[in-house]
Amino acid sequence: MMIKKMFLAILALGFVATSCSSDDDNTSSAPTNSDLVLNLAGLEALGNDFVYEGWIIVDGAPVSTGTFTSVTFPQTFSVNTSDLNSATTFVLSIEPAVDLDPAPAATKILAGDFLGASANVNSDGIVGDFSASTGTYILATPTDTDDTNEESGVWFLDNSSGTGMTGLDLPVLTEGWKYEGWAVLEGTPISTGTFTDPAAADENAATSMFKGDAGNGPGYPGEDYLQNAPTGMTFPTDLRGATIVISVEPSPDNSPMPFTLKPLAHMVPATAMTHTAISMGMGPVATISGSVTRN
Incomplete structure (x- = not known):
């Protein structure tokens, strides 16, 4: 496959940045430009603090094709013809809206190699391939000593063997991305915390405002919703009927809400038992894709 070649080209993004413009010696004429047309599906608006930026790889170096905030496509960008004709790969990154660094950010969301005039781009190779991802969770509240509210916590572990084991089978993410767990209660997503390793506690294990006072819980991602409920909610709660989500x-x-990529999700059954392994299913968005055409 061409994916290995694409990765080699993408690695260069972290080291070199190249301007879109060039000066021709002994001539005052402007360089000739051609159209680059993006037709992408599944992107979400990033808000005021971030923008999307396209890049083409020319002789191993990234050349910006321009930034955008609208997620309505197709969109057309004017790019130096020589650079565009020489490009081997297209990459899309997420950049700060005020960006003093000319190099691409680590957070790259789409990539694909040109075959002739077009490139099919997707998030599988540049973020992660979630096609084989699986998830298991339990309902429990291990961060307090009250055994009457066990349906108010969710932990991404599998205890079906009698011993707690990693409940999430997820690929290692590339730089610039993290996993985050969510419980969607009455339409409102409440984070369980971010993590990069499904076999370790999430990043807010010791600082969560929701957990109880008896400890940090098991060494896996998860959350107890026991205190300091958001406005309009009451904790402890009952997660049966809620939707449990893993997002990327x-x-x-860019936002306190879940991002577009949601590889795993599951509605907790109304009859779910606490301390019992529950399997997740595929989420609503496991990949983002599209096409890029040079004219």
């Missing part, structure tokens, strides 16, 4: 988030994150 940009780092730094």
Whole structure:
């Protein structure tokens, strides 16, 4: 496959940045430009603090094709013809809206190699391939000593063998991305915390405002919703009927809400038993894709 070649080209993004413009010696004429047309599906608006930026790889170096905030496509960009004709790969990154660094950010969301005039781009190779991902969780509240509210916590572990084991089978993410767990309660997503390793506690294990006072819980991602409930909610709660989600988030994150990529999700059955392994299913968005055409 061409994916290995694409990765080699993408690695160059972290080291070199190239301007879109060039000066021709002994001539005052402007360089000739051609159209680059993006037709992408599944992107979400990033808010005021971030933008999308396209890049083409020319002789191993990234050349910006321009930034955009609208996620309505197709969109057309004017790019130096020589650079565009020489490009081997297209990459899309998420960049700060005020960006003093001319190099691409680590958070790259789409990539694909040109075959002739077009490139099919997707998130599988540049973020992660979630096609084989699986998830298991339990309902429990291990961060307090009250055994009457066990349906108010969710932990991504598998205890079906009698011993707690990793509940999430997820690929290692590339730089610039993290996983985040969520419980969607009455339409409102409440984070369980971010993590990069499903076999370790999430990043807010010791600082969560929701957990109880008896400890940090097991060494896996998860959360107890026991205190300091958001406005309009009451904790402890009952997660039966809620939707449990694993999302993939940009780092730094563009929003306190879940990002577009949600590889795993599951509605907790109304009859779910606490301390019992529950399997997740595929989420609503496991990949983002599209096409890029040079004219």
